[in-house]
Amino acid sequence: MQKKRKWFFRMAFASLLRRKSRMLIALLAIVVGATILSGLVTVYIDVPRQMGAEFRNYGANVIFTSKDGTALTIEEINDGLSNVNSSQIVGMTPYRYETVRINQTPVTAAGTDMSSVLKTSPYWSVDGEIPDKDGEILIGATVAQNYNLQVEKSISVTFTPEEVAEEAVAFDNGDEAAEGETSTSDVVLDNYIDFKITGILNTGGAEENYIYMSLEDLEELTQIPTTISLAEVSISASGSDLTAVVGSINQNSENVSAKVVKRVTASETTVLGKLQALILLVTIIVLALTMITVATTMTASVTERRREIGLKKALGALDGEIIKEFMGEQVLLGGFGGLIGTILGFLFAQLISVNVFSSSIVFRPVLLPLTIVISMAVTAVACLIPIRNATEIEPALVLKGE
Amino acid sequence: MSLLEINNVSKIYGELHALDKVSLKVEKGEWVAIMGPSGSGKSTLMNIIGCMDRPSEGEVLMDGIDIAKMNQKELTLIRRDKIGLVFQQFHLVNYLTAVENVMLSQYYHSIPDEKEALEALDRVGLAGRARHLPSQLSGGEQQRVCVARALINYPEIILADEPTGNLDEANEKIIMDLFHNLHNEGTTLIVVTHDPEVAQTAQRTLFLRDGKLVRETVNENFTGEIKYEDWTENK
Structure with a gap:
């Protein structure tokens, strides 16, 4: 045979x-x-x-917030990300939002990690440069227009600490005691930092109404330790795969609540x-x-x-x-x-x-x-x-x- | 018992009787030639003897077994066991070498054995051309490969259809000498030919005309002295 x-x-x-x-x-x-x-x-x-x-060029497809409605910490975010295959993670950008003032007018400031922001928001168009060191700031186009701000110029951003704000309210209400206290030597004033404008942000969206600085600068300005309001996460997955990843994060993380950005994921699918x-x-x-x-x-x-x-x-x-x-x-x-x-x-x-x-x-x-x-x-x-x-x-x- | 016995065999295509009540016997070791003009029924008779066709009527006994009613598969098995075929057009597989063409016949019969195939080629004087493709061989050499392929499985009958039809005189002599040798070794030969010289080398020659066997000549001592024995259409 x-x-x-x-x-x-x-x-x-x-x-x-x-x-x-x-x-x-x-x-x-x-x-x-x-x-x-x-x-x-x-x-x-x-x-x-x-x-x-x-599709990741259209921005992050998952948002992390806290389950209990409080702020997140970087450790908690990393705990959430540990449920995702590292090769699928395109980028993660944490955001902390605070109300600050420019020329005594309130503006929303976002503290973020400038080095990772383009990974989750690659569609951002910046006239100038994205800040890469402390003391530099990125201004949304609407804000720049409202205050006539330009690249390379300086701007003073102020933050009113809580106790100052309370005193101001008391003063406005004619509180004698408060008025007396302000006259003492331990008077508390607004915090301020002079920033150098490195770029003007154009997105055509709500981002143009914000100013962007590093988390460290925002911490220094507010004198409040850094907490994270939300994190934008870009994951290379779609449809049922992405739903499964998000489900795994929600199930296994202690304080991270992950949600898909339906506007992006639905059209992607x-x-x-x-x-x-x-x-x-x-x-x-x-x-x-x-x-x-x-x-x-x-x-x-x-x-x-x-x-x-x-x-x-x-x-x-x-x-x-x-x-x-x-x-x-x-x-x-x-x-x-x-x-x-x-x-x-x-x-x-x-x-x-x-x-x-x-x-x-x-x-x-x-x-x-x-x-x-x-x-x-x-x-x-x-x-x-x-x-x-x-x-x-x-x-x-x-x-x-x- | 004759090796081959054909009794009243007819092959009918509609109105046409390609063979009409043909009867003949071939004994073991005999050399028989079949002659006749075109359309006389030679090919039909060859196909029936070669187990490639079945008669419409009559019986064909090979070693006493009637093959006339056998199906295609049974006929194929008989053919590969008992018949060796030599064709006018040689019909070698063009992508196989000479020795591989001989081995092809072994493959269907039993087991391919290159040594034995080379010995067969040696018998026909082609040991030196064993690794050549058919396109590299002359017509005479191709026919010798065809003979080696026909004899490799030691068939009971070698059936040759115009074996020298496409050969020059020198190669015709080589092939006929090979047939002589095979006959001397006891092989039964049935040769269809239109060449009287080839026919005269056989012991007996049968003449076909219009599907009928009309005459038989017997060459009693292979000396070229041919004795005619008349057959009539009514016999």
Whole structure:
């Protein structure tokens, strides 16, 4: 049996290697199909990641607040983030909001981590620079317009501590005692810091009404230790995956309440679903076309080898042996075509990814056996009918002196 | 018991009687030639003897077993066990070397054995050309490969259809010498030919016309002295 099996492969390889031109035509059909199939499947699988990254340009998709309505700490936020795969975390930006004054007019100041703000809000457009050291400030466009502020200029931002505010209220109410207290030597005044304006923020949204400084500057200005009002988190996930991540955070974190930003995630899911459906449709059509092409090539190949089939039958080959031989040969070819197709498909997908999404893709090893098996199966199915028909050939045909 | 016995065999296609009540016997070790003009029924008779076709009527006994009513699969099994075929057009598989073409016949019969296949090629004088593809061989060499392929499984009958039809005189002589050797070793040969010289080398020649066996000549001592024995259409 071993000798027979050895001979089977020897014959199959001889047929493939010594019938080069015929074999190359069939191989080309399979390789083209396998390349497009493997490439499109790679893109199909990679689209959520690629589009997820694209969607992250529209801002954070998850907001962290505290469960009990109080402020958060950085430790609590990190505890929440520990439930997310680190490779999925695009960025996290904490925000602390306080009411401060510019020219005695109240303005909302946001203390944040300036180094991470563009990761969660990449759509921010800044005239000038984002502050990168203490004493620098970013001004929302509306605020800049209201106070006629410009980049490189200085601005004095004041904060009224709680006790000063209370005294002011008492003073306004004509409280004698309070009035007396203010006249004493331990009078408390507004805190202030002179900032250098490094940039004007344009977003077209509510952000233009705020001023942005570092958490440390805001702490110094308010003289109140840093707490976090909310954190914007950008996670590279969408749809049900994102819901699962958020659910895991809410379940496992002590004080973090995570919520998806529906405005972003709903549209992301819809667009992603439509895009994937489109790619799937194209993949199925390509697969069908490949099958037709391979079947046509196989039909031509088998037809061309009718005399050989007749001869083999005349030499004593049974129908089953003819089918096994031709099928084995074509399936080998299919496997080889699948192997080449997987490699070319990856390059094809890489080309699409770089040109369309401006990022590279990672090779998925599972695609190698998958493409080879599909190529073998498609080839087998495609040549089943022509080979079956070939067994109908009468061996007597070859005896005719044609 | 004759090796092959055909009794009243007819092959009918609609109105056409390709063979009409043909009867003949071939003994083991005999060398028989079949002659006749085109359309006389030679190919049909060859196909029936070669187990590639079934008669419409009559019986075909091979080693006493009637193969006339067998199905395709049974006929294939008989063919690969008992018949060796030599074709006018050689019909070698073009992507297999000479030795691989011989081994192909072994593969369907039993187990491919390269050493034995090389010995068969040596018998036909082609040991040095064993690794050549058919396209690298001359017509005579291809026919010798075809003979080696036919004899590799030690068939009971070698059935040759115009074996020298496409060969020059020198190669015709080589092939006929090979047949002589095979016959001397006890192989039964049935050769279909239109060439009287080839036919005269056989022990017996059967003449077909319009599907009927019309005459038989017996070459009693292979000396070229051919004795005619008349057959009539009514016999």
